[in-house]
Each structure stands twice: as structure tokens, then as C-alpha cells.
Amino acid sequence: MxxxxxxxxxxxxxRRFKPDLVDDETIEALLQAGIRAATAGNLQQxxxxxxxxxxxxxxxxxxxxxxxxxxxxxxxxxxxxxxWLELNDAPFYFSHVVNLLIAYWDAIIALHNxxxxxxxxxxxxxxxxxxxxxxxxxxLGTPEYVFPAGLAWIGHxxxxxxxxxxLPLEAVVHRNGYQIPSDDDIRRFYxxxxxxxxxxxAERRESLKARGIHNFAQMRxxxxxxxxxxxGESEAILKHLEKAGFGxxxxxxxx
Amino acid sequence: MxxxxxxxxxxxxxRRFKPDLVDDETIEALLQAGIRAATAGNLQQxxxxxxxxxxxxxxxxxxxxxxxxxxxxxxxxxxxxxxWLELNDAPFYFSHVVNLLIAYWDAIIALHNxxxxxxxxxxxxxxxxxxxxxxxxxxLGTPEYVFPAGLAWIGHxxxxxxxxxxLPLEAVVHRNGYQIPSDDDIRRFYxxxxxxxxxxxAERRESLKARGIHNFAQMRxxxxxxxxxxxGESEAILKHLEKAGFGxxxxxxxx
Numbered sequence: 281m282x283x284x285x286x287x288x289x290x291x292x293x294x295r296r297f298k299p300d301l302v303d304d305e306t307i308e309a310l311l312q313a314g315i316r317a318a319t320a321g322n323l324q325q326x327x328x329x330x331x332x333x334x335x336x337x338x339x340x341x342x343x344x345x346x347x348x349x350x351x352x353x354x355x356x357x358x359x360x361x362x363x364w365l366e367l368n369d370a371p372f373y374f375s376h377v378v379n380l381l382i383a384y385w386d387a388i389i390a391l392h393n394x395x396x397x398x399x400x401x402x403x404x405x406x407x408x409x410x411x412x413x414x415x416x417x418x419x420l421g422t423p424e425y426v427f428p429a430g431l432a433w434i435g436h437x438x439x440x441x442x443x444x445x446x447l448p449l450e451a452v453v454h455r456n457g458y459q460i461p462s463d464d465d466i467r468r469f470y471x472x473x474x475x476x477x478x479x480x481x482a483e484r485r486e487s488l489k490a491r492g493i494h495n496f497a498q499m500r501x502x503x504x505x506x507x508x509x510x511x512g513e514s515e516a517i518l519k520h521l522e523k524a525g526f527g528x529x530x531x532x533x534x535x
Numbered sequence: 536m537x538x539x540x541x542x543x544x545x546x547x548x549x550r551r552f553k554p555d556l557v558d559d560e561t562i563e564a565l566l567q568a569g570i571r572a573a574t575a576g577n578l579q580q581x582x583x584x585x586x587x588x589x590x591x592x593x594x595x596x597x598x599x600x601x602x603x604x605x606x607x608x609x610x611x612x613x614x615x616x617x618x619w620l621e622l623n624d625a626p627f628y629f630s631h632v633v634n635l636l637i638a639y640w641d642a643i644i645a646l647h648n649x650x651x652x653x654x655x656x657x658x659x660x661x662x663x664x665x666x667x668x669x670x671x672x673x674x675l676g677t678p679e680y681v682f683p684a685g686l687a688w689i690g691h692x693x694x695x696x697x698x699x700x701x702l703p704l705e706a707v708v709h710r711n712g713y714q715i716p717s718d719d720d721i722r723r724f725y726x727x728x729x730x731x732x733x734x735x736x737a738e739r740r741e742s743l744k745a746r747g748i749h750n751f752a753q754m755r756x757x758x759x760x761x762x763x764x765x766x767g768e769s770e771a772i773l774k775h776l777e778k779a780g781f782g783x784x785x786x787x788x789x790x
Contacts (some may be wrong), residue, residue, distance in 0.1 A: 281564060282538070282655050282656065283537070283538040283539060283655075284538060284539050284542045284651060284652065284654075284655030285564065285568050285652050285655055285656075287539045288568040288571055288572075288648050288651065288652055289567065289568060289571050290571075291571050291572065291573060293573055308704070309536060309540065311704055311707075311708050312544065312704065313540050313543040313544060314707075315701045315702070315704065315707055316543055316544050316545075316546050316698075316701065317543075317546065317647075318546060318548055318650075318661070318662050319701075320662075320664045321755060321756075321759060321760070322699055322700075322701075322755075323755065323756075324701065324702050324706075324707060326707070327707055327708070327709055327713070328707055328708050328709070329708075329709040329710070329711075329712075329713065330708060330709070330710045330711070331710075331711055332710075332711065333711040336711045336712065360706065360716065360721070360724070361756070363716065363718075363721045364721055364724075364725050364752050365752055365753075365756060367718060367721055367722065367752075368729075368750045368751075368752035368753060369749075369750075369753070370750075370752050370753045370756055370757050371757055371762070373762050373765055374756070374760070374765065376765055376766075376769040377769045377772050377773060377783075378667060378668070378765060378768040378769045378772055379765065381639070381667055381772070382664045382667070384636070384639065384640075384643075385639075385643055385662075385664070385684075385685055388639075388640055388643045388644060388647075389643060389644075389647045390707075392572075392643075392644045392647050392648075393543050393647075395573075396539060396543065396651065397539065397540050397543055399539075400537050400538075400539030400540055401537065401540075406573070407573050407575075407640075409575050409637045409640070412633060412636055412637070413633070416713075420709075420711075420712045420713050421712050421713045421715070422713040423713065423715060426713065429640075430640055443571075444577055445577075446570045446571065446574075446577075446579065447570070447579050449563070449566055449567065449570065451579075451615065452566075452569075452570055452579060452581070452582055452583055453566050453582070453583050453584075453585060454582055454583070454584040454585070454675075455584070455585050455586075455587075456584075456585070456586055456587065456588040456591045456675075457584075457591065457675045457676050458582070458584065458671075458675050458676045458677040458678065458681065460676070460678060461615065461618065463618075463622060466615070466618045466619055466622055467622065469615070469619075470619050474623075494624075495623045495624075495625075496623075497619050497620055497622075497623035497625050498623060498624070498625045500576060500577075500578065501576075501578075501616070501620060501625055501629070502625050502626055504576060505576070505629070507626070507628050507787045507788070510628055510629065510631055510633060510634065510786075510787050511631075511786045511787045511788065513633040514631040514632045514633045514786040514787070515786050517632050517633055517636070518632060518784060518786070528632075528783055528784060529773060529783060529784055531765075531766045531769040531770050531773070532762045532765050532766045532769070533762070533766065
């Protein structure tokens with residue numbers, strides 16, 4: 281197609297890295313690509329926190345301490361703008377659900393630009409969703425109105441996995457309105473996933489059955505993201521949002 | 536650098552489009568690049584809704600009815616997965632804050648891939664944040680557990696704007712911890728923005744002053760995103776989230 285689309289089409293999550301960390305010049309190129317991403321109102325309500333110190337890496341994930349990956353954490357950052365507003369005698373009421381979501385969007389596309397840029401240079405990356413529940417105030421000293429949006433580990437790949445299958449385009453794409461699928465549609469969309477249950481080694485299947493898991497859908501959802509896990513992540517997110525000053529269900533009074 | 540980084544570095548938001556809509560073959564290429572984006576648990580908890588029908592475009596934004604842009608709306612879509620779970624006798628407790636944010640992340644990077652792919656083909660695009668407050672259930676028939684994440688208008692560019700300035704990298708990037716800026720830091724970071732107040736035509740400045748706006752920070756924030764606007768957007772988002780079944784501050788009971 282073209283080198284950009286080829287790069288996007290060839291994304292694989294890379295989880296094993298060679299020991300040498302990405303060098304500073306390369307990191308700067310990734311970050312420069314990051315901040316060129318579109319940003320609402322050109323206000324850049326996000327920050328990118330590079331973590332390459334082994335001690336700090338270990339705080340993010342114990343196993344990361346001695347790996348060859350650096351981390352880029354994208355955070356919603358409305359604190360910097362608030363400081364600017366204070367110096368300019370402007371009121372601050374940007375801590376509500378719309379502000380959080382818009383800044384989250386900004387933060388994620390800045391991070392995604394760094395990841396795409398990394399992949400274009402032959403580096404590998406993977407995203408970690410559990411960053412959302414981390415207490416970054418405690419771990420990295422983030423101030424009020426800062427909240428994790430995303431995290432990528434980036435390094436020199438030490439594996440070259442196959443492309444992972446995706447749902448067929450017709451499952452994910454709608455046109456001019458949302459087409460409610462029939463049960464047969466759902467079975468067709470997920471046929472390839474469902475079939476993976478029978479493709480697993482019998483031993484694996486038996487051990488899952490012993491845990492009450494009887495098909496691929498159960499394995500990938502409730503077997504992986506337990507209710508306990510969802511509760512713990514959600515509680516931590518709500519606690520840290522509140523600590524950061526975001527009023528998730530409050531709205532400003534209006535003019 | 537390389538063609539991918541060049542493409543990312545050259546992003547401009549394009550708001551004026553030539554009359555001819557992007558053709559179907561190109562749209563499909565954009566969507567294919569979209570669904571190759573990383574996705575949490577390989578579960579693709581999002582959908583992409585292509586809007587090219589003039590009537591439906593007009594619902595999204597009255598002015599869009601007769602433009603040459605198509606719209607791609609990325610939505611958090613936990614409904615499709617719920618249907619799959621139901622067919623597989625699996626419980627559903629994926630409607631909480633962590634599920635919303637993870638699916639939002641997935642949806643945004645799928646959309647961003649389509650936008651980057653479009654830009655690589657010489658097309659132009661711009662994001663519209665107010666999609667978050669739209670009632671997509673009403674407008675597009677989206678079911679429960681579907682919620683807007685992002686919207687891009689995409690078409691053949693009919694303008695070629697300059698690159699917009701960004702904050703200096705040191706303002707946005709932190710290393711191994713969040714460095715709290717001093718007031719002087721903030722002034723330095725925002726110096727170029729602040730200077731734009733004096734660079735505006737005197738007439739413009741005077742009309743802003745008449746509205747109580749006395750510097751660039753006030754102009755770009757409270758002059759643009761009024762408290763009334765933030766309230767209205769936030770209230771609509773909260774209403775539609777509830778209607779879609781998301782319990783923003785509720786958590787599941789745990790195992």
C-alpha cells in the first residue's frame with residue numbers, strides 16, 4: 281500500500297526485549313512524533329513520562345526492573361494548564377467528565393504516535409492497561425488533575441510473533457447507523473475465536489474445565505478478567521480520580 | 536527520518552474538503568489499518584461507524600450535510616462482546632469504569648490508525664471532541680454498552696495550513712517522575728502562546744476585552760470552553776453513559 285499503512289498493518293505486541301535500552305536520541309524522536317498528534321484546542325492536556333530507571337521501572341511492574349524496555353506513560357495532565365490559568369487570572373472548572381475524556385483522547389493519541397514511530401524504526405512495543413489503576417501520585421509524584429491514560433513498554437524486539445487474528449471487518453464496522461447483529465451474525469463473527477477452544481491441547485482444556493471454564497468466550501473474559509479483578513481495578517481508578525481532583529459525576533454550575 | 540515518522544510529524548487538522556467523497560476502496564483500506572491497532576485482550580471492544588449519507592452527516596453536524604467529508608465514529612462497544620458472552624453462558628460484569636476506559640483506549644487507537652492511514656494517502660482529517668456528548672442511541676441506533684469515543688471527518692483536503700506550534704518538549708515530557716514546574720517554567724513553556732495576544736489585530740483584542748477576556752490563556756480556555764459549555768457537555772455525557780448502562784462510579788461485587 282504505502283510504508284505508513286504497511287507499518288500500521290504489521291503491528292504486533294512485543295513483550296520480549298533485547299537487553300540494550302532504546303537510546304536517548306531515538307526516545308526524543310519518538311516523543312517529537314508524539315507531540316505532533318492532534319490535540320483538542322491545541323491545549324495538549326497531557327504529559328508523557330519516560331521511565332528508564334530500573335528502580336522506577338520496577339515500581340511499575342516488578343518484572344520490568346531488569347528488562348531492556350523503557351516505558352512511556354501518557355497521563356491526562358490538566359495540572360499544567362491550571363498553573364497557566366492561575367498565572368493569567370483565569371478561572372478553573374476543567375476537572376469534569378468531558379475534560380477527563382478529551383484529555384484522555386489527547387494523551388492516548390500522543391502515546392500511540394510514539395508507539396507507531398517506534399515500530400517504524402524496528403522497535404517493538406506493548407500496551408499495558410493496568411496502568412489505569414496505578415497510584416501515580418505515590419509512584420511518580422504526579423500532582424492534582426493528573427491521571428494515567430496509557431502505558432507502553434518499548435525496546436528492541438527479541439521475538440517476532442505472528443500477526444494475531446482480528447474479528448472480520450464486518451463485525452466491527454457499521455455504516456450510517458448501528459446494525460444490530462443476529463445470533464447467527466455473532467456466531468459467524470466469533471467463529472474463529474470459538475474454534476480455538478477445540479484447537480487447544482486437551483490437557484489445557486481439562487484444567488480450564490476444572491476451573492468452571494467451558495469455552496473460549498469464558499476463557500478470554502471471565503477466565504481472564506475476573507469479577508474480583510474488575511472490581512479492584514475500578515475501585516482503584518475511582519479512588520485515584522477522586523484524589524486527583526476529578527469530579528466524575530459532578531458538573532460545574534454553569535455561567 | 537522515515538516515511539512513517541515524516542507522516543506523523545506532518546499532521547495538520549484539515550477542515551476544508553473538496554466535494555468528492557473518499558471512495559469505498561480507500562475507506563476499506565483505512566478501516567483495515569484501524570482494526571490492526573493493538574487491542575486489550577484481543578477483544579476489540581469498539582466499533583467504527585462510517586457515515587457518508589448526507590442526511591446522517593447532517594445529524595452529526597448540520598454544516599456537514601453537503602461537505603465532501605465522510606465521518607468515522609469510533610465507539611466503545613461492549614455490546615457485541617456481551618452478545619457473544621450470552622451465547623456462551625458467561626456472566627457479564629464489564630460495564631464499569633475500567634471497562635469503559637480500556638475500551639475507549641482501544642477505540643481511539645483504532646480511529647487514530649484510520650486517520651494516520653488517511654493522511655499517508657494524502658487525505659486530510661480532523662477530530663471533533665463534541666461527539667462525546669451526542670446521543671448516538673437516538674441518532675445511529677446504538678444499543679446498550681455502546682458509547683462515543685471519537686469522531687474524525689476525512690476527505691480530500693482543500694486547504695494546506697501551516698503546522699501549528701506545540702509546547703516545547705520539556706513542557707510535556709517528564710523522566711522517571713513528574714517534575715513540578717516553577718512559575719518561571721510555566722511562563723517559559725507558554726511564552727509563545729502568551730505572545731499571541733499582542734500579535735492579534737488590535738480590533739480583535741478590543742472585542743475580546745469587551746467580553747472580559749484579557750490575555751491568550753483566558754481566550755483559549757474560558758473564552759472558548761465556557762463553564763456553561765463544560766456543564767452541558769458533562770451532563771449529556773453522564774446522561775448517555777447511564778442510558779447505555781455504564782455504572783461510572785459503581786463497581787461489581789467481586790467474586
